[in-house]
Amino acid sequence: AQKITQTQPGMFVQEKEAVTLDCTYDTSDPSYGLFWYKQPSSGEMIFLIYQGSYDQQNATEGRYSLNFQKARKSANLVISASQLGDSAMYFCAMRPNNAGNMLTFGGGTRLMVKP
Amino acid sequence: SAVISQKPSRDICQRGTSLTIQCQVDSQVTMMFWYRQQPGQSLTLIATANQGSEATYESGFVIDKFPISRPNLTFSTLTVSNMSPEDSSIYLCSVEVRRGPNTEAFFGQGTRLTVV
Numbered sequence: 001a002q003k004i005t006q007t008q009p010g011m012f013v014q015e016k017e018a019v020t021l022d023c024t025y026d027t028s029d030p031s032y033g034l035f036w037y038k039q040p041s042s043g044e045m046i047f048l049i050y051q052g053s054y055d056q057q058n059a060t061e062g063r064y065s066l067n068f069q070k071a072r073k074s075a076n077l078v079i080s081a082s083q084l085g086d087s088a089m090y091f092c093a094m095r096p097n098n099a100g101n102m103l104t105f106g107g108g109t110r111l112m113v114k115p
Numbered sequence: 116s117a118v119i120s121q122k123p124s125r126d127i128c129q130r131g132t133s134l135t136i137q138c139q140v141d142s143q144v145t146m147m148f149w150y151r152q153q154p155g156q157s158l159t160l161i162a163t164a165n166q167g168s169e170a171t172y173e174s175g176f177v178i179d180k181f182p183i184s185r186p187n188l189t190f191s192t193l194t195v196s197n198m199s200p201e202d203s204s205i206y207l208c209s210v211e212v213r214r215g216p217n218t219e220a221f222f223g224q225g226t227r228l229t230v231v
Contacts, residue, residue: 035220043205045158045222091157095220102148103209103220105157 023092121223138208143188
């Protein structure tokens with residue numbers, strides 16, 4: 001079984017500053033993928049970034065980067081130059097790469113960007 | 116990535132009625148997943164829908180309450196039956212897309228359901 005832990009129920013960040021959202025995971029599968037999603041108040045789940053367990057480099061997508069530390073089983077999301085529109089819920093998720101497996105989600109972190 | 120169109124985006128329904136949510140994908144996918152997100156909670160998987168076979172339900176979810184159809188590789192529906200206020204949630208469909216050795220997951224826009 002997989003488990004995802006997001007220890008920060010809420011985070012504040014000043015506009016234009018960087019923020020790190022924590023995510024730790026537990027799995028016995030050797031091959032897996034890690035995901036981050038943004039959920040604004042509208043409810044949709046917006047895919048942000050993906051990290052494969054065998055990827056050598058940390059994933060980056062624009063202002064989003066993933067600080068992947070495999071030995072520590074952590075996959076923290078770093079948002080640089082925060083914008084007011086970044087205020088939302090953020091979910092970390094994991095999925096083993098074997099077919100038929102589902103995503104396991106963390107409890108989420110609510111990010112609030114202050115002007 | 117996959118483009119997923121989910122509708123309705125929101126609805127307010129009377130208790131005891133049923134609502135069918137549709138999910139359309141712009142490419143053929145083997146599996147589609149249906150999730151529920153209760154207010155203030157994270158996502159919980161309801162069931163996995165494979166084309167040509169019955170959906171596989173997670174613990175706590177049953178076919179009579181959440182019947183699912185998967186008539187082809189690009190479409191699925193989830194019905195929330197005999198609704199009660201406790202069914203008020205966001206419902207999301209999701210698909211997997213293989214990219215090399217990795218499998219990525221994308222979501223529809225979600226259906227915000229309120230049962231009164």
